[in-house]
Structure formats: C-alpha cells, structure tokens
Amino acid sequence: MLAEERRRAVLDAVLARGAARLADLAAELGVSEMTARRDVADLAARGLVDRVHGGALAPRAPSTDEPGFAAKQTQAVAAKTAIARAAAALVPPGSAVGVSAGTTTHLAAGLLRDVPGLTVVTNSLPVADLLAGEGDGPGRPDERREVLLVGGRRTPSRALVGPLAVRALEGLHVDVLLLGAHGVDPVRGLTTPTLEEAETDRALVRSARRVVVLADSSKWQVAGLATAVPLEDVDVLVTDDGLPGAAREETGARVGRLVVADA
Template sequence: MLAAQRQALILEQVRRSGGVRVTELVESLDVSDMTVRRDLDALEARGLLRKVHGGALAPHRHSTEEPGFEANATCQEAEKRAIAAAAARLVEPGSAIGVSAGTTTCALAHHLREIPGLTVITNCLRVADVFYRSPRSDQTVVLVGGLRTPSDALVGPLAVAAVRSLHLDTLLLGVHGIDPQAGLTTPNLMEGETDQALVEAARKLIVVADHTKWETVGLCTIAPLERCDVLVTDAGLHAEARRQVSERVGGLIVAEEVEEARPEPPEAGAGGRVPPSRRGG
C-alpha cells in the first residue's frame, strides 16, 4: 500500500471516531510501528490531525469542538490512571459524592468502587456502569437522566433539576480545559450547565485533569479556577502552570509524586482548602 493510501485510511478513521491508536493502525494496516508514526508525522505537518501519546486526534480548531469518549480515551492513559488513583485517596468512606463525565473520571470510578458506604451521583453512563458491575452492596449509585453528549454525559433540564435538589460532600469533576482567565471549561453548553449545578451542590470540588488540559478553553465556563479546592494532575504540568495553579487553587496534587510518596490524603484547612504547606509546586 502506498503512503498516500495509508494516510487516507488513517484520516478516514480519525474523522469517523475522533481519534486513533498507533497499535490499532499497526494491526489494521499491517505495517510497522515506525511506518505508522511517520504517516502521523506527515499528516500532522499538514494540519490534518494532532499527535498525542500513543495515537492521534482530530485537530482542535474551535471552542465548540467536542471529541467523543473513545477519542479522548486514547490520550494520556498512564497519566489518567495515576490521577485517578491519587484522587480516590481524597474520598472518605460513607460520603456523598458527585462524579462527572469523562475518561479520567471513568478511570477514577474503578478506584472509588473499592471505598465502602459511598452514595454516588453521576451524569455519566460509563461511570455508572463501573459501579453497577461492582459486587459491593454497601454503595448507592444514582444516574441522573438527560440528553446524551459525545462524551457520554447526560445533560439538560432533567439532569440539572435532579442535581439542584442534592447536597454533596465532594464533587470529582473532569473538564475539557483549564485556563487562568477562562477557568474550568467545556465545549458543550448543556454539559456546562449540568456541571455548574454539580459544582453548586458540592461542598468540596476536586478537579481531575491531565496536563494537556492546561490553557485549553472550551465554549462554556463551568466555574472559575479559584472555586477548585484541589486539582489533581500529572507531572507533565510545567513549572509556570504549577505556580499559577498554586496561587489560585486550594491545593495542587501531582499524581506521580503522590504515587511515589503515598502520603495520607491532605487535611482540609478553613473552608475546606488544603493548607499552602501541602501544595505541590
């Protein structure tokens, strides 16, 4: 197969699903890993896709573009697993928690189902499925209804109405982007409204987001950066970004650092904030 033919097939798959893994292309095209990566380099140079660790995604050009769940799942998988493990240690047994939609929160759900006595409110079909497959009988899981988005979130008036009647101890929120000025954002207006209701219902907000979300801006602001009590991210977040986060967020946890040290969950200070001495940097 000629390079042009391979690249056309790669683009077709990226456009159809929003993203593709290198391993999948190696198998489907019957070529080497190196050949696939050369094709991805060539397509990225033409602005037709953007390479990420382990694969490629359709290029982001607009604040309303919303990659599907499967496309996002190909990005930063190791980082998301580390973030999920670190964030789960911040959740207390027996608490009422909200879990938003997203690939990171879905990874997080696998850890949360090991925590006894949780009451879980979620607007994500995949998160709910993780809990429903658990053999535990001491957890209560409520899936709010609504319209389904490409990220497998349930959103809209029904979801918002259900959430606004609740009082959560903690919300674990996945986001499309984090920006110093725009705050926590999403490209979907209805998902933004539903996430805003979840934030308002929670006493404590824990945001789980890998480093690629920094300075990404979606159409709708969910909440300002200062509303976040704890941001759990990965070691790829650069020093200047860490400085800005530490100045404006209650606490910063870098997942790989936490995984190595395995400290106890940070103690909340006044207003549920993590004391400055416990912040990452």
C-alpha cells in the same frame, strides 16, 4: 539524525502524549533544550503543535469539538491513571460523592469500588454502569453502595446534560465532587464544549461541599465554548507531572490546593 527526522520524532512524541516538555524531548533525542525549542517553534509555525511555556501541546481542537468516550479513553492513559488514583484517595468511606462525566473520572470511579458505603451521584452513563454492579467482586455487595443517575440529553462523551440534569441535582448535597474538565485556562477557568454541559457542571459544583477537579496536563490552556467553573471555586486540582513549572505556579495560586501526580 537530520533536522526534519528529529522534528518528526518531536511531533510523534507530542501527538502520542498530548503534551511534552522541552527537557524530556531534549533528553530523549540527545540534543540541547535550545535545539528542542527551535524544533517546537518550527512545528508550531506550521500549525502541527501548540507551543506553550516549557514545551508543546497537541493541536487544539475547535472550541465546540467533543470526541467520543471511546476515543478519549486512548489519550494520555498513564497521566489519567495517576490522576485518578490520587483523586480517589480523597474520597472517605461512607460519603456522598458526585462523579462527573469523563474518562479520568471514570478511571477514578473504578477505584471507588473499593471504598465502602458510598452514595454516588453521577451524570455519566459509563460511571453508572461501572458502579451499579458491573465489575463488583465477592465481598462488595450492591447494598453497600447506592448510585443515583441524573437524566438529561446524552452527549458524545456519554454525559447526561441540560435542564433535566440540572433540576435533578437541585437540592442534592454531596461531600466530594470529582469533576472532569474539557479544558483548563488560568483566565477562563474550566471550560466545556457546550453550554448545556457547562450548566450541568455548575449544578454539580453547587451541590458539593468540596470540589476536586481531575485534569491532565494536555488540558492546560485549552478553551472550550463555555466557562463552567472559575479556578477560584476549585478546592483541589489534580493533574500530572507533565504540567510545566510556570503553569503549576499560576494554577496553584488560583485553586485551593494543587496535587501533581507522578505519571
């Protein structure tokens, strides 16, 4: 394989997954990690990927960019599914659970249909649609689950945010919050593309006894416009095994507990 063909294969792998580790790229292409590192460095110099410790990320969008819900559903599907499964297992029966907007939290919400007696508070239109009756099978009547949808301004990701959402969350208390993230940065914390979304996420966190963040490895070192929550306020962060070892150490030192799901 010519060098340019190999770099095209590296680029395709990074773009398809959102992130790739040097060790995986080297194994897939039958080259040394040093060669894979040089290929990533070349692609990064051309602005085609973002180089990070131990691998590469798909190019970062502008800090205010927010893809639509349908577009995000096609990204990092295996990782998000594994994360959703691990996060849903942390929600006990009979609890009040907050579920923020996001495609990974939406996947987790689908698994919550099997958890009896939940009261769900959400600012996500897709999550409310999913849990308010759509997809319920025999033996799971709606009476066993209550869904509270806050109001607010609708974003491209079908979240409801802003002052109306914040006021609706004031005075509410949930046992567990499943919180999605636009970006995760060791210094900036959890970030969002808009000030209103950051404000709403902070209101969700204030309502929760336990904060569980769902963030796949492609979100690492992505910084949106506004910081919503510092990592030190996160009780559990659930990510996938695409997160490099150094990033795991740095994140694990800041959050209460780091859970790495096998994707």
